Amino acid sequence: MSDSNSQNDEFLEPKRKECKIEHKDENGVSDSQLELKDFVLEKILNSSTNRKTVCVLGKFKDKSGVAIVFLEKNAFREEDLDNKGYFSVNTELKKFFQNDIYGNFECFPPASINGVKTTIIYPATDKHIAKFSQQQVHIVLETPELYDKLTLPHLEKEQFNLQWVYNILEGTSEQDRIVHDNKCEREGFVLLPDLKWDGVTTETLYLLAIVRQRGIKSLRDLDETHLPLLRRIRDEGKKKILEKYNVAGSQLRIYLHYQPSFYHLHVHFTYLKHEAPGIYAEKSHLLDTVIDNIEMIGDYYKKATLPFTIREMDNIFNIYETNGHVQRIKQENIELIDK
Amino acid sequence: MSDSNSQNDEFLEPKRKECKIEHKDENGVSDSQLELKDFVLEKILNSSTNRKTVCVLGKFKDKSGVAIVFLEKNAFREEDLDNKGYFSVNTELKKFFQNDIYGNFECFPPASINGVKTTIIYPATDKHIAKFSQQQVHIVLETPELYDKLTLPHLEKEQFNLQWVYNILEGTSEQDRIVHDNKCEREGFVLLPDLKWDGVTTETLYLLAIVRQRGIKSLRDLDETHLPLLRRIRDEGKKKILEKYNVAGSQLRIYLHYQPSFYHLHVHFTYLKHEAPGIYAEKSHLLDTVIDNIEMIGDYYKKATLPFTIREMDNIFNIYETNGHVQRIKQENIELIDK
Numbered sequence: 001m002s003d004s005n006s007q008n009d010e011f012l013e014p015k016r017k018e019c020k021i022e023h024k025d026e027n028g029v030s031d032s033q034l035e036l037k038d039f040v041l042e043k044i045l046n047s048s049t050n051r052k053t054v055c056v057l058g059k060f061k062d063k064s065g066v067a068i069v070f071l072e073k074n075a076f077r078e079e080d081l082d083n084k085g086y087f088s089v090n091t092e093l094k095k096f097f098q099n100d101i102y103g104n105f106e107c108f109p110p111a112s113i114n115g116v117k118t119t120i121i122y123p124a125t126d127k128h129i130a131k132f133s134q135q136q137v138h139i140v141l142e143t144p145e146l147y148d149k150l151t152l153p154h155l156e157k158e159q160f161n162l163q164w165v166y167n168i169l170e171g172t173s174e175q176d177r178i179v180h181d182n183k184c185e186r187e188g189f190v191l192l193p194d195l196k197w198d199g200v201t202t203e204t205l206y207l208l209a210i211v212r213q214r215g216i217k218s219l220r221d222l223d224e225t226h227l228p229l230l231r232r233i234r235d236e237g238k239k240k241i242l243e244k245y246n247v248a249g250s251q252l253r254i255y256l257h258y259q260p261s262f263y264h265l266h267v268h269f270t271y272l273k274h275e276a277p278g279i280y281a282e283k284s285h286l287l288d289t290v291i292d293n294i295e296m297i298g299d300y301y302k303k304a305t306l307p308f309t310i311r312e313m314d315n316i317f318n319i320y321e322t323n324g325h326v327q328r329i330k331q332e333n334i335e336l337i338d339k
Numbered sequence: 340m341s342d343s344n345s346q347n348d349e350f351l352e353p354k355r356k357e358c359k360i361e362h363k364d365e366n367g368v369s370d371s372q373l374e375l376k377d378f379v380l381e382k383i384l385n386s387s388t389n390r391k392t393v394c395v396l397g398k399f400k401d402k403s404g405v406a407i408v409f410l411e412k413n414a415f416r417e418e419d420l421d422n423k424g425y426f427s428v429n430t431e432l433k434k435f436f437q438n439d440i441y442g443n444f445e446c447f448p449p450a451s452i453n454g455v456k457t458t459i460i461y462p463a464t465d466k467h468i469a470k471f472s473q474q475q476v477h478i479v480l481e482t483p484e485l486y487d488k489l490t491l492p493h494l495e496k497e498q499f500n501l502q503w504v505y506n507i508l509e510g511t512s513e514q515d516r517i518v519h520d521n522k523c524e525r526e527g528f529v530l531l532p533d534l535k536w537d538g539v540t541t542e543t544l545y546l547l548a549i550v551r552q553r554g555i556k557s558l559r560d561l562d563e564t565h566l567p568l569l570r571r572i573r574d575e576g577k578k579k580i581l582e583k584y585n586v587a588g589s590q591l592r593i594y595l596h597y598q599p600s601f602y603h604l605h606v607h608f609t610y611l612k613h614e615a616p617g618i619y620a621e622k623s624h625l626l627d628t629v630i631d632n633i634e635m636i637g638d639y640y641k642k643a644t645l646p647f648t649i650r651e652m653d654n655i656f657n658i659y660e661t662n663g664h665v666q667r668i669k670q671e672n673i674e675l676i677d678k
Contacts, residue, residue, distance in 0.1 A: 139592070
């Protein structure tokens with residue numbers, strides 16, 4: 001169970017089965033001998049100055065095929081913040097300027113405590129390259145008419161497989177992970193940790209509530225008949241999370257995605273301070289606001305224009321593009337922001 | 340002009356004037372001799388594993404007073420991604436595991452290309468410590484009644500100074516920065532780069548539209564009489580940004596904050612891929628959704644319950660706490676997530 005369909009996910013797990021490739025090169029040299037000094041960069045596929053990541057495409061000298069190297073600076077570890085680590089004689093300090101009590105510097109800690117998470121995919125396929133390349137993202141305004149005409153037929157055609165959801169609801173998978181189970185067929189739901197969460201660390205708390213009622217695809221399908229269900233998810237969800245994880249309801253971000261990554265109604269619970277993927281205003285709708293909107297207008301979500309984001313690689317982009325609702329951006333070479 | 344009142348801002352510029360302190364210690368040693376090896380950590384004030392930052396409190400050996408040290412891993416620079424930098428013999432590669440074409444490693448580049456941005460505040464005051472400490476954040480649900488009873492009297496009492504806004508509108512400040520100026524008193528607005536933006540880099544594009552009409556404090560004051568103004572901001576704003584910066588309207592996130600950081604109506608324009616501060620669902624309201632809501636219900640924003648986030652250090656927190664709408668969290672020592 002993973003709900004990571006977000007522009008924010010920088011390192012999506014590739015589908016391993018699809019890409020199985022012989023991993024010896026023409027000289028019969030095993031990948032285990034890959035060395036960074038042999039890597040020749042061809043192109044920067046993506047980068048984030050915010051998260052300190054970069055993803056590059058290139059080749060290894062004397063090896064056939066291309067490789068993707070994904071680098072991410074490690075976060076600080078508490079045990080290195082002492083006089084053997086960052087605050088040691090081995091950390092050089094270079095001053096930029098000092099003004100009154102404020103000083104700006106760059107420091108250079110010993111290499112051994114300043115590692116970089118490194119992922120190498122070799123040989124990489126075109127699918128890998130597309131997956132890791134920066135994608136142009138657009139906002140589309142989905143009126144109720146466009147939902148009926150373009151989005152809904154697309155959803156029906158794609159026929160997303162929801163068997164994994166039914167397995168959870170029917171008790172055949174992930175039962176040991178369930179935090180709360182309200183078995184009412186109409187207003188019940190299952191609450192369990194999202195796969196992205198370790199189930200322990202409060203700072204990154206992330207649970208999903210999956211409704212038992214089938215056939216509610218998304219926000220678009222909600223009306224006043226669903227108010228008891230929505231209020232129950234909010235209230236029981238908060239109560240259980242307080243009991244089990246000791247996090248107050250006022251410190252939870254409770255929301256629905258539009259578009260969701262799977263079309264069986266579910267609600268996200270994340271710790272308010274956690275910058276989880278997909279919590280931006282163009283993608284997330286707070287459950288409290290959803291309830292309030294439906295209380296004001298019973299068929300709010302049948303009448304509203306709902307914005308959503310699409311990447312140019314998404315199938316639905318083509319549908320909106322063909323119908324003249326969004327235009328592709330002329331792709332140029334992507335360069336690092338700092339250049 | 341800065342609009343950075345966000346839980347996301349990790350390094351707010353302190354108010355320099357307020358904190359002027361003699362910067363020689365009791366032995367008359369100048370701060371310029373601060374050395375990291377002399378720093379003794381007392382407490383981690385804040386950290387982000389996402390952005391690779393940590394902010395610590397401590398002392399310098401043989402110096403009086405406390406110091407704050409803020410560390411942030413540098414983003415990758417394009418010029419280091421070659422066979423003299425990351426991909427050189429000097430970068431050690433340690434393997435975690437290799438599975439088929441996927442390899443997970445940690446690499447240790449030479450210290451000289453793997454610097455850490457370092458800011459030292461010494462001596463630091465209690466105000467600095469409060470400012471840099473992790474704050475508990477809560478969501479409050481503001482009904483129209485609570486707005487009238489608690490929020491509005493607070494705003495009126497605080498009497499935020501808007502002179503800098505009027506200076507821009509009246510042409511006495513920042514005139515060289517203005518990108519677009521519609522001088523209509525009722526439906527006009529000024530569009531200019533936000534102070535957080537360098538005005539050049541598309542990837543971090545950030546502009547503000549400030550309305551000419553005075554007295555519209557926030558989202559709460561909007562109704563159907565403002566629709567022409569709101570549509571004009573959206574349409575002219577998109578047009579000017581396309582002309583001047585070559586960014587398509589479908590690639591812009593156009594939104595209002597609630598609560599805003601100043602109470603004179605303004606609209607944010609950011610590049611959709613830019614993870615700007617304060618773009619989360621609990622804080623940002625897309626202008627298209629605002630317009631759509633008012634089109635459906637003229638007085639939507641007088642009737643809606645609007646969620647907003649508050650930090651325990653905010654004055655308004657005390658007001659909501661005293662009235663029983665939110666509870667303070669028992670503060671414990673903050674530890675790094677990775678521990």
